[in-house]
Amino acid sequence: MPFLQLDGLTKTFPGHRAVDGLSLSLARGEVLALLGPSGSGKTTTLRLLAGFEAPDAGRVIVDGEDVTGTPPVRRRFGMVFQHYALFPHLDVGENVAFGLESLGVRGAALAARVAAALALVDLTGFERRRVDQLSGGQQQRVALARALAPEPRVLLLDEPLSNLDPALRERTRRELRGLIRRVGITAVIVTHEQEDAFDVGDRVAVLRGGRLIQVGTPDELYANPRTAFVAAFIGRASEIPARVLSADAVEVEGIRWPVPWPGPEVVRAGQSVLVLARPESLRLGPEDNGRVRGVVTGRRFIGPTAHFTVRTDGGAVVEVAALAGAAREGDRVGIEPAGSGLHLFPADAM
Amino acid sequence: MKGSARLWAWLLVAGLAWLVVYPLMLVMVDGLREPGGWTLQHVGRFASQPGEWQALWASLWLSLASVVLSAAIGVPLAFLFERVDFPGRVFLGILVALPAVLPPLVGVIAFLFLYGETGFTARFVQWLLRLDEPPWRLAGPGAILLVHAYSMYVYFFLFCRAGLARLDGSMLEAAQALGAGRWRSLRSVVLPHLRPALAGASLLTFMTSLASFSAPYIFGGGYKVMTTQIVFTRLNGDDRLAMVETAALSLLALGALWVFRRADPGGALAAVGKGTAPALARVGSTGTRRAIAALAWVLAGVLLLPHLTLLVVSFVPTGTWTTEPIPPAYSLANYLALFQEPERFRPLANSLWMATLATGVAAAVALGAAFLVVRRRVATGRLIEALIGLPWAVPGTVFAIALAALFSVHDPLRLRVVLVGTLWILPLAYLVRILPITGRAIFAGFRQLDPSLEEAAASLGGDRRRTLRRVVLPALRPALAAGATLAFVTALGDFVTSIMLYTYETRPISLEILASLRQGDVGVAAANGVFLMLASAVVFALGARREVRG
Numbered sequence: 003m004p005f006l007q008l009d010g011l012t013k014t015f016p017g018h019r020a021v022d023g024l025s026l027s028l029a030r031g032e033v034l035a036l037l038g039p040s041g042s043g044k045t046t047t048l049r050l051l052a053g054f055e056a057p058d059a060g061r062v063i064v065d066g067e068d069v070t071g072t073p074p075v076r077r078r079f080g081m082v083f084q085h086y087a088l089f090p091h092l093d094v095g096e097n098v099a100f101g102l103e104s105l106g107v108r109g110a111a112l113a114a115r116v117a118a119a120l121a122l123v124d125l126t127g128f129e130r131r132r133v134d135q136l137s138g139g140q141q142q143r144v145a146l147a148r149a150l151a152p153e154p155r156v157l158l159l160d161e162p163l164s165n166l167d168p169a170l171r172e173r174t175r176r177e178l179r180g181l182i183r184r185v186g187i188t189a190v191i192v193t194h195e196q197e198d199a200f201d202v203g204d205r206v207a208v209l210r211g212g213r214l215i216q217v218g219t220p221d222e223l224y225a226n227p228r229t230a231f232v233a234a235f236i237g238r239a240s241e242i243p244a245r246v247l248s249a250d251a252v253e254v255e256g257i258r259w260p261v262p263w264p265g266p267e268v269v270r271a272g273q274s275v276l277v278l279a280r281p282e283s284l285r286l287g288p289e290d291n292g293r294v295r296g297v298v299t300g301r302r303f304i305g306p307t308a309h310f311t312v313r314t315d316g317g318a319v320v321e322v323a324a325l326a327g328a329a330r331e332g333d334r335v336g337i338e339p340a341g342s343g344l345h346l347f348p349a350d351a352m
Numbered sequence: 353m354k355g356s357a358r359l360w361a362w363l364l365v366a367g368l369a370w371l372v373v374y375p376l377m378l379v380m381v382d383g384l385r386e387p388g389g390w391t392l393q394h395v396g397r398f399a400s401q402p403g404e405w406q407a408l409w410a411s412l413w414l415s416l417a418s419v420v421l422s423a424a425i426g427v428p429l430a431f432l433f434e435r436v437d438f439p440g441r442v443f444l445g446i447l448v449a450l451p452a453v454l455p456p457l458v459g460v461i462a463f464l465f466l467y468g469e470t471g472f473t474a475r476f477v478q479w480l481l482r483l484d485e486p487p488w489r490l491a492g493p494g495a496i497l498l499v500h501a502y503s504m505y506v507y508f509f510l511f512c513r514a515g516l517a518r519l520d521g522s523m524l525e526a527a528q529a530l531g532a533g534r535w536r537s538l539r540s541v542v543l544p545h546l547r548p549a550l551a552g553a554s555l556l557t558f559m560t561s562l563a564s565f566s567a568p569y570i571f572g573g574g575y576k577v578m579t580t581q582i583v584f585t586r587l588n589g590d591d592r593l594a595m596v597e598t599a600a601l602s603l604l605a606l607g608a609l610w611v612f613r614r615a616d617p618g619g620a621l622a623a624v625g626k627g628t629a630p631a632l633a634r635v636g637s638t639g640t641r642r643a644i645a646a647l648a649w650v651l652a653g654v655l656l657l658p659h660l661t662l663l664v665v666s667f668v669p670t671g672t673w674t675t676e677p678i679p680p681a682y683s684l685a686n687y688l689a690l691f692q693e694p695e696r697f698r699p700l701a702n703s704l705w706m707a708t709l710a711t712g713v714a715a716a717v718a719l720g721a722a723f724l725v726v727r728r729r730v731a732t733g734r735l736i737e738a739l740i741g742l743p744w745a746v747p748g749t750v751f752a753i754a755l756a757a758l759f760s761v762h763d764p765l766r767l768r769v770v771l772v773g774t775l776w777i778l779p780l781a782y783l784v785r786i787l788p789i790t791g792r793a794i795f796a797g798f799r800q801l802d803p804s805l806e807e808a809a810a811s812l813g814g815d816r817r818r819t820l821r822r823v824v825l826p827a828l829r830p831a832l833a834a835g836a837t838l839a840f841v842t843a844l845g846d847f848v849t850s851i852m853l854y855t856y857e858t859r860p861i862s863l864e865i866l867a868s869l870r871q872g873d874v875g876v877a878a879a880n881g882v883f884l885m886l887a888s889a890v891v892f893a894l895g896a897r898r899e900v901r902g
Contacts, residue, residue, distance in 0.1 A: 054807050074810040081811040087804035091826040100822070104813030152812065 003066075005030035005188050006156055011050055011060035013043075013212075020046040022212035024060070033182055033189045034217075035203030037196060039235070043212035044192045048158050051190060053077045064155055075104075080149030080187075082159045086141050088133045094120070094144050095129030101152035119151035120144075123181065139170050146178075150185060157182065157189040163198050175201050196236050208232050230347035233278040238309070240284075240320040242277040243349065246270060252277060252346065255294050255316040261344050274349040281309050281323035283343025286335050293336025296320070298329050312337060361730035364721055368739035370767055371784055375754035376602065376746065382757060383595035398596040407581040408600060414496060414568075414577060415561035415608075421501035422557050423550070426508025429651065433509075434516040438645035444652045445513075450659070452506040453838070453892045455845020456566040457862050458881045459503040461869065462658035464490070464570065465665045465878065467498075472661060472678070479677040495571040500561050502658070507553040507560075515549030516542075555612045562605055563747030565848035578604070579749040583851065586753070598753045602746050609745050659885065666878035673874075686879035696876070698857075699864035700883060706860065707843035710782035711790070715836050718790040719828075722798040727806075737795065744788035748848035755781050756852055778858055781849040786839035793838070797831020837895030841888040 004027035013021040021043040028034050036044040049055045051062060053074035061070045069077055080101075088097050098116045099107075107115060120126055123143035128136075136144065142162060149157060162178065163171050179202045182189050193199050199206045200220040207217040208231075216228045227233035234241070244252040244259070251260050252275060261277065289295050296314035308326040312335060313319055322337055329335055383394050398404050433445045451459060465471050469486040477487045519542065527537040565579045572580055578601040586594040664679070666686055673679040689696050721740060725733035743751060759771035759780075771777040805827060809819040825832075847862035854863055861880050868877035 052807070052811055054810075074807070075813055075815055077811075078813070079811060081808065083804045083808060085802065085804065087802060087808040089805060089808075089823055089827070091829070092822075100809065100814065101812030104815075104818070148808075148812065 004028060005032075005065055006190075007061075007063040008047070008051070009061040009063065011047065011057050011062070013046055013050060013055060013057050020212050021050065021057070024209075024212070024214055026207055026214065026217065028188055028190070031186045031188055033179075033191065033202060033204045035199035035206045036190060036192045036209060037194070037199040037203075037206050037235075038209035039194060041211075042209040044194075044209050045160060046212075047209070048081075048160055048190060048192045051156070052079050052081050052158055078152070078154050079156045079158055080152065080154035082142070082145045082149050082157070082162050084161045084164060086145040086165075088141060088144055088148070090133055092133070093129065094125070094131045094133060094136070097133065097144060098129075098148045098151050101148060105152055115151060119147040122150065122185070123147045124177075138166055139174055142166065142174065146181065150187070155188070157185075157187045159189065159191040161192055161194070163193070163195070178202060200236075208235065225342075227278075227345060230276060230278055230345075233345050233347070237280060238321060239278045239280055239345075240318070242279060242314075242318045242320060243316075244275050244277045244346075246273045246275055246346075255314060255318075257292065257294050257338075259339050259344070261339070261346055262342070265346075275346050276349050278345045278347065279320065279339070280343040281321045283340055284320065284322040285338050285340040286310060286312075286322050286324040286328050287338060289334045289336045293338045295334065295336055298331050298333045298335055301326075301329075301331060310335075357724055357728040357730055360720070361724050361728075361732045361736065364717075364724065364736055365732050365739065368736065371780075372739050372742050372787075374767065375751070375758040378757045379595050379598050379602075379750070379754045383592060383599050386592075394592040394596045397593055398600065403576065404581070404597065404600075407576045407578050407597075408604065410493065410576065411562055411578040411601070411604065414493060414500070415558050417497055418500040418504055418561040419554050419557045421497060422504040423508050423554070425501060425505035425655075426553070427512050427550075429505065430509050430512030430516060432644070432648055432651075434513045436644055438641060438648055440645065440649065444648055447656055448652050449506055449510055450656070450889070451503045452510060453841050453888050454503075454659070455841070455847070455862070455884055455888065456503065456564065457845060457847040457865060458662070458884050459658065460499055460566045460570050461865060461877060461881050462662040463499050463502060464869075465874065466658045466661040475677045491571055491573040492575050496564075496567045496575075496577070499567040499571065500564060502655070504557045504560060505655075507556045508550070511549040511553040511556075512546060515546045519545050551612070551615075555609075558608060558612070559605065559745070562601075562608065563749065563848070565747075565749055565851075569851075579747060579848070582749050582753060586852070594753060595757070598750050602750045605745055605747055605750075662878050662881050662885070665874055666882045668875045668878075670873055670875050686875040689876065690879050690883065696864075699859050699861045699880070702858055703844050703860040703862075703884075704887075706779045706782060706858070707840050707846075709779045710786060710843045711836050711840040713779075714783050714786045714790040714839055715794070715832060717787065718794040718835065719832075721791065722795045726795065726798040727803070737791070740791035741788050743784050744792075748785055748846075749852070751784055752781060752849040752852035755784065755849075772853065773855055775858055777853050778850060778860065781853055782843040782846060785846065785849060786842050789839040789842060790835040793831050793835025794828065797828045797835075800831075801827055833895040837892055840891055844887060844891075845884050 006028040008024055008026045011021050011024045012019070024043070024047060026034065036047055038044045046055060050057050053069070053072060057070065061068055063069070064079075089100070092100070095116050098119050099112055102112055102115055116129060117126070120128055123146050125140065125143055125147065128140075128144070133141065133144070142165070145162075159178075163175055166174055175198060182202070191199070191202055193202075203220070205217060205219055206223055208215045208223065210231055216223060216232050218226075223232060223236050227236060230241075233239050242254055244254045247253050247258060248271060249263060251258055253259070254277065259277070287293050294314050294316070296312040296318075298310050299313050299319075300311035302309040302311075303326060306326060307323050308328075310322050310324055310329055311319060312322055314337070320337060384390055384392065386393070429448065433441060433448070467473050468490045469488065471490075474486045474488060474490075477483075478485075481487070523541055523545075524537055527541045532540065563579065564577075565583075568575070568577045568580045569583070576584070578597065582594050582597045582601065585597055667682040667684070668679040669681055669683050669685045672681040690700065691697055718740065721736050724730045725736055730736075755777070756772055758768055759777055761768045762770045771780065801824070805823055806819055809823045814822065845862060846860065847866075850860050850862055851866075854860065859867075861884055865877045865880045868874070868880065
């Protein structure tokens with residue numbers, strides 16, 4: 003029995019449908035990441051969950067209770083806003099106390115619970131600090147403490163990491179994941195960054211145009227993207243135009259490449275397709291008749307290995323992982339598949 | 353909830369239309385009516401009298417000239433204070449901006465005491481040259497223009513300073529790196545960026561001059577501009593002609609506003625880009641530094657001298673200063689009289705309670721309106737905003753006449769009741785005049801308020817009342833303080849609407865000043881002026897402090 007259930011949620015704004023028949027369910031304590039480009043409906047979904055928007059159709063059910071019509075004030079969902087929305091005129095302690103006061107907590111109990119919430123985010127003793135004296139990371143933690151203090155049923159996070167600089171971002175992400183696990187709360191996090199979604203979410207739901215494209219664990223999404231969009235959006239992938247030869251092979255610029263069974267939608271021989279290839283699923287080699295020929299136009303250094311950009315003679319731009327010293331810019335090379343990680347999609351699927 | 357918002361919005365529209373549009377319509381219509389029916393007779397009388405056209409023309413050219421003169425003082429001053437560092441820059445900058453919050457009448461009498469025919473300067477020259485008569489009379493268009501420039505340079509000073517502070521320093525550096533010299537940078541980078549500021553200040557100066565009443569009333573003598581012309585026509589009992597004049601003045605004001613908006617579409621009040629302010633120019637030698645500092649102090653001194661004069665005169669007991677160049681005796685007698693004689697104290701009390709009431713209501717109306725328009729996005733939003741802003745575009749004299757017309761007849765079916773002659777007409781008139789001030793500040797504050805603050809409060813279980821009290825109002829406090837402060841100061845020093853609508857019992861400070869001047873009681877007039885000045889400064893300082901803390 004799922005703890006939180008989104009059932010056919012639909013929301014239309016004048017001129018466009020933001021969320022279109024979205025159904026998802028979360029087990030108690032599960033963390034779901036909503037991932038998608040801007041305009042994919044992920045933030046609207048979160049606002050439907052919080053109750054700031056009313057759906058045109060569909061239901062939100064939490065712990066067996068239908069809360070679709072429950073106003074946010076009584077929904078007991080905690081929310082961390084993109085810009086944190088800390089009350090600027092209240093100090094840290096008063097911010098955290100706000101939700102507890104709504105529950106009628108007063109006096110010593112209030113102070114104790116504020117202190118406990120601040121301890122949870124490692125800000126013990128910050129009660130009397132002014133909000134504008136805090137760093138971005140500290141503000142984010144205050145926002146978390148404030149949302150968690152009243153012990154909400156579900157925690158909603160709207161791009162909680164987008165305001166942090168890259169150096170801080172990774173550490174904060176780890177802390178965020180640790181904290182959510184420790185508290186054991188059911189959470190939905192919205193992000194447009196694949197790394198954030200994969201790191202924090204137990205499962206990731208990929209949204210596009212208000213629709214759910216695919217939901218699954220990060221490993222499932224990476225290994226078995228159901229559409230070209232998911233494959234390209236999650237991780238790095240090059241698109242290489244190809245033509246179907248048989249159920250297990252395609253032809254790329256005159257070279258035969260073996261590929262796994264592409265599924266029932268692309269089987270016709272002669273059909274134009276796109277091969278989506280992860281950099282590590284391709285291999286660099288010498289320029290010869292068995293490989294797709296091209297010239298190295300760029301190299302992105304990542305340590306012992308590098309990603310080489312190769313422009314094939316047929317005009318495709320392909321990223322290939324190889325040892326950092328494998329080639330230099332301007333070298334003529336050949337490309338061949340290196341096992342799994344190639345996915346086939348109909349050419350018009352993008 | 354949606355339905356009740358709509359209902360409130362319509363109630364607001366109806367109330368505002370009754371207070372703001374209806375009186376103006378009455379003025380337009382009354383000029384065209386007679387007991388018998390419609391007539392063009394009064395319009396004809398207006399059009400055929402050269403005096404009317406002269407007054408209209410005087411209003412127009414004086415306003416244009418005021419813009420030019422104010423810019424000539426305010427813009428260089430802004431560059432001096434914003435671009436050059438010298439000792440005392442911050443303190444002087446505040447002092448020089450002070451006239452922005454002083455009631456016009458205070459500036460006018462201060463000017464009178466300094467440069468008038470019986471003022472310090474004239475007496476000094478007379479004494480120096482052993483003349484029998486004062487060397488000059490401060491009257492006519494020149495005097496009006498001088499007072500305008502003296503008080504309205506502040507708009508150019510403040511707008512230009514703000515514009516310069518927003519100028520991105522790296523843009524100037526980029527211009528220099530591209531080989532642009534100082535003058536080319538000024539012409540092709542700085543001035544285009546100041547355009548919105550200059551346009552905004554020009555508009556404000558023009559509209560303020562057009563509506564200006566105190567200066568032409570005190571210094572105009574036989575020289576009439578439209579605002580004074582209206583008042584005199586009314587004093588002569590020719591109400592219908594006054595209506596036509598009022599309509600003519602409001603058309604001139606609205607026409608000017610329309611021309612400005614067309615010449616600078618949407619730009620006048622728009623903010624320019626953001627960035628770090630350019631570094632202050634470091635003046636090379638200490639000699640130049642001292643010279644610039646001295647220049648700034650002298651300039652500030654000249655600009656503030658009238659107000660110092662007012663302070664000095666307020667300590668001169670009645671009847672002691674006759675022919676001497678400098679008053680021979682000083683005492684606190686005027687102030688003691690102000691606070692000990694009930695009849696002398698009454699105007700102070702009147703102004704205080706009426707301004708407080710009007711400000712409170714104006715702030716509440718603006719808050720409610722901003723909530724409906726910005727948060728609830730009611731369909732009538734633009735209309736509500738336009739209605740609240742309308743009194744700004746219409747000279748105070750016009751509104752005084754219009755409100756006098758609306759509230760002098762008992763005709764409940766036509767929504768008219770008699771308020772003229774009662775306690776309530778002045779607070780009501782003040783309310784209409786200051787609505788645009790609180791409105792603009794509070795609407796801007798609401799627009800800057802992050803809507804997710806309210807959502808955060810809701811998701812934390814805060815009900816609507818608690819959210820309003822604990823989150824929305826405190827977050828709006830800077831805007832509220834700024835708007836209410838300016839509104840209060842405006843109502844406290846109001847002269848132009850008061851002179852048409854006051855009764856002896858409700859006479860405000862401004863009319864007490866006028867009465868004292870007429871009786872030759874300059875000390876008492878000055879003491880009242882100083883009280884206005886101090887009250888304005890104190891309220892403003894309080895408001896500004898809140899803004900910093902909030």
